[in-house]
Amino acid sequence: IVPIGLAALATIPAVVALGVAALARQLGADEMMEAASPIRYESYYPLIANVVFLFAAAQAPELLARDMRHRVLALYFSRAIRREDYALGKLAALGLAMLMLVLFPQALIFVGRALIAADIPAAVADDLPTVPAIVGQALLTAALLGSLGLAIASFTPRRAFATAAIFAVVIVPLVAVAAIDELTGGDFAGAASLLSPADILEGVNDFFYGRRRAGPTGADLPSVTYVVAAAVMAVVAAGTLVVRYRRIEP
Known part of the structure; x- marks a missing residue:
């Protein structure tokens, strides 16, 4: 019910x-x-960002916690499946779900705009150059939040704790960056925002659509910096997830 409800809210x-x-x-x-x-x-994306965060926080623990709590990992790992395959399979599942969550509303807008236009081919041609930005932004969002959510969820079998931790990792740095921005007049907020998943994803959105962020936060950083930061954070989180499952006791 939760993922369906959040998907509906996003749409x-x-x-x-x-x-x-x-x-x-x-x-x-x-x-x-x-x-x-x-x-x-x-x-x-900025409009539905909180829904996307909630989806990651709710579904990442759902994918991992039950297997840890019921101690069935030993059964999985005693067969042909490798620990790395298990971790990466879960990452692929959550990443695909999040990709659909972010992409579907944009695809709906694309198709809808074409269908209500007087000249459908012209409307499609006008919006077609936006497709790479839509897909690129959605891919990085799914990769970052999916890998980060699963990496955090892999450390506890308690879904409530994992959900709270994931949401805290997203929201607390966002609030901290806003406070730093206010206290320093933006002198250090740009650098601090590179540690905030929410700010990074907003910067990624700005990069793909050629926007410039409002206010001093991030004004001293080129938007491509956030793309690099998102890729690095996603790789580090995915690596943490794999290492965690290599060492976890079934």
Whole structure:
């Protein structure tokens, strides 16, 4: 129920935006409505970011905790499956689910915009250059949050503790960066934001869509820095997950 509910929450803004756009087209105000709409490709991830965080925090422990709590890992590892295969399989499962969570609303907007346009081929041609940005941003988001969530969840069989820890790792650095920004006038907030998964993913979104972050946070860093930081954090988290399962006692 939880993943379905969160997926629905992530999709609602896209459905609302398309409904309003279709109505505006019927009224002949489609251009004005499109210019005024806050729901766009580049603004969609920031709009649903908290839902994506909740999905990772809820589903990562769900994938790992039951096997640890019921002590069935020894059964898995006594057969052909390797520990690394188990860890990477779980990572692939969560990563794919998160990729669908982030991509589906954007795909819905893409298809919906084409279908309500007067000239469908022209609408598709207009939006087609945005597809690499949509896919790239979704891939990095899924890789970072999926690997980070599973790495944290692998250290406890208690789902509630793991969920709280994952959400804390995302939210606490975000609050800390905002405090540093306020206290230092942005002098150190840019560097500090490289330790905040939420800030990193916002920077990744800005990189792919060519946006510039508002305020001093990150203003002294090129947006590609956040892409590198996201890739590094994802690799480190995935490596931590694999090492954890190499050493874990079934």
